[in-house]
Amino acid sequence: MRRYFLAPLVLAALLVVLLLRPELMTPLLRLLAEPGQDLIYDRKPLMTLALWHLALVGAAGLVATVIGLALGILVTRPGGAEFMTLARMASNLGQTFPPIAVLAVAVPLLGFGFEPTFLALCVYGLLPVFETTVAGLRGVSAPVREAARGMGLSGVQRLWRVELPLAMPVILTGIRLSTVINIGTATIGSTVGAVGLGEVIVAGLQSGNTAFVAQGAALVALMAICAETALRGLGRLADSGALTRA
Amino acid sequence: MSAPARRAALVYAGPALGGLALLPLLDFRANRIVGGDGVMAWAATGGSAYATALLAALALGTILSGSQVLRLALALAALALLGWMAGQGAEALMAETSEFARVSLGGGFWIAAAFLALAAADAAARIGLRAMVRIALLAGPVAALALALQTGFFDDLSILREYDANRDVFDAALAGHLRLVLGALVPALLIGLPLGWLCFACPRARAVILPVLNILQTTPSIAMFGLLMVPLGALARSYPGLRDWGVGGIGAAPAIVALALYALLPIAANTYAGLSGVPAAMREAGRGMGLSPARLLAQVELPLALPVILTGIRITVVQTIGLAAVAALIGGGGFGTLVFRGMGQAAMDLVLLGTLPIVALAIAASLAFDAMIEATARGEAA
Structure with missing residues (x-):
């Protein structure tokens, strides 16, 4: 267990320290800023921004995962096979829309702030979950399916106890993938007024303060790498069978 | 066509018609900044009850039709009709007001256009056309759109006014x-x-x-x-x-x-x-x-x-x-x-x-x- 999660824990600790004591970054930031510029973003506590960032990504990720899983399961059932082309096309089309376009189009409908960003993150998070759910469920081999059927499991039981664990x-x-992409995309949400670490970067871009840009970028990148290693560890745990044995 | 394939066609035609039924085809605003009034597809000014009925018939046809070629043709015809309704409606609305007024495409238009285009793409994919043939087929609607833009058919829509200004x-x-x-x-x-x-x-x-x-x-x-x-x-x-x-x-x-x-x-x-x-x-x-x-x-x-x-x-x-x-x-x-x-x-x-x-x-x-x-x-x- 520990070997899977050591790296993300260390990274998370580093992130928390930097969020609570941003002045630790000043020696590095001083190299980037013009003389006389503020080095640390102090209009809002960085910790507050990071928690909002996480809440936004987490809430959208949850919605995207539930919908993506449900759609993936639906189109791989015998009754839903006809919807496969639709789902494939919609997901291909979705990838041609840049995140900024989804945000920009959502703003007039939902106003500035949390809502348009939440919507864009849901849309963007959906595609990878859907694609991998379909790939995972289709990858369950026919003999395994047959064996489950032979054991007398019902359709729901086969899905829940055999196919989903194997596809996990x-x-x-x-x-x-969806989480890491969304941590980055949530940053763009700050251009439409979503509260998050992107605010620091946008403020830096607007005032020509590279120290702000660098600290915002470093914190977001650290958060993304932290999430990436943590979820990779979870994936390895699932690979080892520890999740399904329970 | 099998029952499941009909159900899949319903997935396109349903939202396309639902979008037009619930959301406006066009948005009319007295100037660039103020909020707009929605104009439904069948409105007396800017809409057309006949065209809406025809559009509904074409969309239902994509569900009922037996062959994918016919479905493709019906979906493309419905798209063309939708475009005509938007251009015609904008002209009718602009004829009555000042030049500061704006007509933009409404939610109903976008939803209907997206789902009709998906229906056409789905039918084309099911016919099993080669990618090159699909591109050649796509050239038709694109050329029609270019021609309509060239002749100024859509000029009363505010997106083209923005284009003119910028x-x-x-x-x-x-x-x-x-x-x-x-x-x-x-x-x-x-x-x-x-x-x-x-x-x-x-x-x-x-x-x-x-x-x-x-x-x-x-x-x-x-x-x-x-x-x-x-x-x-x-x-x-x-x-x-x-x-x-x-x-x-x-x-x-x-x-x-x-x-x-x-x-x-x-x-x-x-x-x-x-x-x-x-x-x-x-x-x-x-x-x-x-x-x-x-x-x-x-x-x-x-x-x-x-x-x-x-x-x-x-x-x-x-x-x-x-x-x-x-x-x-x-x-x-x-x-x-x-x-x-x-x-x-x-x-x-x-x-x-x-x-x-x-x-x-x-x-x-x-x-x-x-x-x-x-x-x-x-x-x-x-």
Whole structure:
């Protein structure tokens, strides 16, 4: 267990320390800023921004995972196979929409702030989860399916006790991809007024303060790498069978 | 057509009609800033009950029709009718008011247009047309749209008024966007393809290259743009001569470098995947024929890996076209300029004027690559 989660724990600790004591970054930031510029963003506590960032990504990720899983399960059932083309096309089309476009189009409908960003993150998080759910469930081999059927398991039981556990490592890859992409995309949400670490970067870009840009970028990148290693560890745990044995 | 296929057709026609029933076809505003009044598709002014009924009939036809060719034709006809209703409605609404009034496309139009287009694409996919034929088929509606724009049929819609008012900005944005995308892709290909080959030829290099590229990919785009301003700005400060080449902390240079860095992972990873997917027997056969390693690569391995490599390039191109929109934040130009300006002025039509070309470019690029991938995969099978 420990070997899977050591790296993310260390990174998370580093992130928390930097969020609570941002002045530790000043020696490095001083190299970037013009003389006389503020070095540390102090309009809001960095910890508050980071927690909002996480809440936004987490809430959207949860919604995207539930919908993506449900859709993936639906189109791989015999009755839903006809919807496969639709789902494939919609997900291909979704990838041609840049995140900023989804945000920009959502603003007039939902106003500035949390809501349009939440919507964009849901849309963007959905695609990887859906794709990997389909790939994972289709990857369950026919003999295994047959054996489950032969044991007299019902359709729901087969899905819940055989297919989903076997597909779990692949599905977790999708959730990981979706989370990492969304931590980055949430930053763009700050251009439409969502509260998050992107605020620091946008403030830096607007006032020409590279120290702000660098600290915002470093914190977001650290958060993304932290989430990436944690979910990768979870995936390895699933691979080892520890999650399914229970 | 089987019952499930009908159910799938319902998935398109249902939302298309539901969207038009619940949301306005057009939005009418007394001037550019104030809130709008929705104009439903069947409204006395700006709408048409007959056209709405005909549209409903065409959409229902896509559910009932037995053949996919007929479904395709019905969906395209419904799209054309929808376009006609929008142009006609805008003209009727504008005929009665001042020139400051604006008519923009409403939620009903967008939902109906999206689902009808999906219905047409679905039918085309089920007929099993080749990618080249699909592109040729698509040329029809695109030409019709271009003709309608040329003759001024849509000129009363506010998105075209925004275009008229911002024609210079739009042209500059198009040129800037293409420059960003091509400027990033060319170096990314020149570096990414050899990197992919290196990953394939030398496992020890792979253990370093792929994780590093992965970390680059996880860095948020907006942060990457911002961070590259630092070294490039410093470079331009120390060597002012570089400014003449466009190198600086603000502008297209940091954006192009950032986009190229993002493009490296999909190119290198797919080149590696493609090369390692070449069957060992093929490689042995080539070696047995006395091919040198260089000729083996050029004549056997690369042609066999080409479909996978092209898939990587397709992902990269689509991704770069979208990401280039963010470059506007650091003064890099491109369609993002229109998007951000529109958001700043709360002018939805200006946002759309920036967004639609990006989506159109991305779709065009992915269609072109699909055709290329299909052609190379077929060549391999022959």
